[in-house]
Amino acid sequence: MKYLVLCFSLVIQTTDLMAVNIEVDGNDGNMVDDGLCSISEAIINANDDAVTYIDCSAGDGDDTIVVMNDVILDSEISNLTGTPAIDSIITIEGNGYVLQRNIVLPCTINEASDAGEFRILYTNSNSKLILKNISISNGCVDGSTAGGIYNTGELTLENTHLLNNIATSAGAIFNSGTIITIEDSSFTGNTATTIIGGAILNINVIYSILSSTFENNSAFQGGAIYNNSGDIVRVLNSTFSANNAVLGGAIYDRAVFGAILNSTFYGNSADAGGAIYGSVNSMYLKNTLFVSNSPDDCDVTNTSSTIGDNNISNLEPIYSGCSDLISSLLNPTSIGTLIDNGGLTKTHALLTGSQAIDKAIDGTLTDQRGLSPTTIRDLGAFEFNGIQLLFRDGFEN
Numbered sequence: 001m002k003y004l005v006l007c008f009s010l011v012i013q014t015t016d017l018m019a020v021n022i023e024v025d026g027n028d029g030n031m032v033d034d035g036l037c038s039i040s041e042a043i044i045n046a047n048d049d050a051v052t053y054i055d056c057s058a059g060d061g062d063d064t065i066v067v068m069n070d071v072i073l074d075s076e077i078s079n080l081t082g083t084p085a086i087d088s089i090i091t092i093e094g095n096g097y098v099l100q101r102n103i104v105l106p107c108t109i110n111e112a113s114d115a116g117e118f119r120i121l122y123t124n125s126n127s128k129l130i131l132k133n134i135s136i137s138n139g140c141v142d143g144s145t146a147g148g149i150y151n152t153g154e155l156t157l158e159n160t161h162l163l164n165n166i167a168t169s170a171g172a173i174f175n176s177g178t179i180i181t182i183e184d185s186s187f188t189g190n191t192a193t194t195i196i197g198g199a200i201l202n203i204n205v206i207y208s209i210l211s212s213t214f215e216n217n218s219a220f221q222g223g224a225i226y227n228n229s230g231d232i233v234r235v236l237n238s239t240f241s242a243n244n245a246v247l248g249g250a251i252y253d254r255a256v257f258g259a260i261l262n263s264t265f266y267g268n269s270a271d272a273g274g275a276i277y278g279s280v281n282s283m284y285l286k287n288t289l290f291v292s293n294s295p296d297d298c299d300v301t302n303t304s305s306t307i308g309d310n311n312i313s314n315l316e317p318i319y320s321g322c323s324d325l326i327s328s329l330l331n332p333t334s335i336g337t338l339i340d341n342g343g344l345t346k347t348h349a350l351l352t353g354s355q356a357i358d359k360a361i362d363g364t365l366t367d368q369r370g371l372s373p374t375t376i377r378d379l380g381a382f383e384f385n386g387i388q389l390l391f392r393d394g395f396e397n
């Protein structure tokens with residue numbers, strides 16, 4: 001029996017060792033034999049498990065593509081995308097570098113696709129893509145959907161930053177597949193020019209949005225997130241700041257939205273539903289902070305409603321838009337502006353004397369930065385005088 005177990009474990013180890021890294025030392029998306037491995041050549045070799053392009057290592061099973069420098073895409077490969085479709089299990093380790101459409105290319109907003117307008121990544125339905133430590137920026141898909149990433153497979157974002165992507169709908173990400181986790185990530189300045197979902201348009205499943213910041217995204221409806229159909233399960237320790245739309249400055253929900261816990265909505269604006277607009281189902285919000293959203297925090301119509309549990313706002317409940325949402329009142333000057341307060345994403349700090357301090361009931365274990373409360377967790381995504389006590393998974397070190 002021992003012998004059998006040993007054999008089994010050797011097989012597992014051998015399989016692990018077979019996975020190879022494909023290092024990208026090219027700085028464009030060209031697929032030419034020039035001695036440099038481009039991101040596009042790396043994706044093809046990873047999909048093919050072969051040396052289809054001689055400048056890159058062969059793929060072999062689940063592959064990791066390691067980006068060694070900034071990559072600037074100059075032209076569409078296919079399907080309005082500047083790289084080949086992800087069609088296998090791939091991790092892209094970005095090492096903090098940028099993967100972007102060349103900023104000299106035009107993005108002419110005329111509801112039609114013109115030369116030089118394309119998104120950054122596309123995933124096929126059988127694929128799994130994990131993005132780590134990378135910025136995806138300046139995508140432009142005019143007259144269509146998804147300026148940054150079009151996901152029909154399984155997608156995970158870790159410390160990934162989507163900046164200044166534009167599309168008619170879904171400025172940064174369109175999801176018709178499954179998003180497992182968006183963690184320690186940011187969405188900044190993405191735009192849906194005429195329709196829905198400034199940062200994200202979801203029509204299927206997003207399980208978790210954790211410790212992430214949505215800043216200055218805009219759309220006609222759902223400045224940061226438009227949940228059109230399917231399910232967004234939970235949003236935890238995240239910040240929505242200065243997003244803008246006609247309806248739902250930060251979030252427009254017309255499907256199933258599970259829970260928003262210990263998050264901060266600051267300075268989002270719309271004609272109605274400055275932070276949140278709902279039109280179908282109920283949304284549960286707990287230990288969450290609303291500051292200076294305009295003209296209100298929330299607006300629900302038709303069969304929609306909110307279930308508010310221990311949230312705080314500077315607006316009286318009657319002006320906050322959703323009658324049950326607000327449990328206590330906040331002085332807006334007790335909240336700082338959106339800056340780097342440590343951690344991997346920007347946050348709004350609580351200032352001395354803020355009414356949000358020590359008010360959470362069953363709050364999250366850490367704040368957005370991964371810091372723990374000394375005693376009781378505060379309301380919102382930031383912990384006043386938070387300390388480094390726990391690892392991010394909640395276990396003591």
Ligand SMILES: [Ca+2]
Nearest residue numbers: 032034036055
């Ligand atoms: Ca090459």
Ligand SMILES: [Ca+2]
Nearest residue numbers: 046059060061
């Ligand atoms: Ca592969």
Ligand SMILES: [Ca+2]
Nearest residue numbers: 108112114142
């Ligand atoms: Ca155009």
Ligand SMILES: [Ca+2]
Nearest residue numbers: 358376377378
């Ligand atoms: Ca506290």
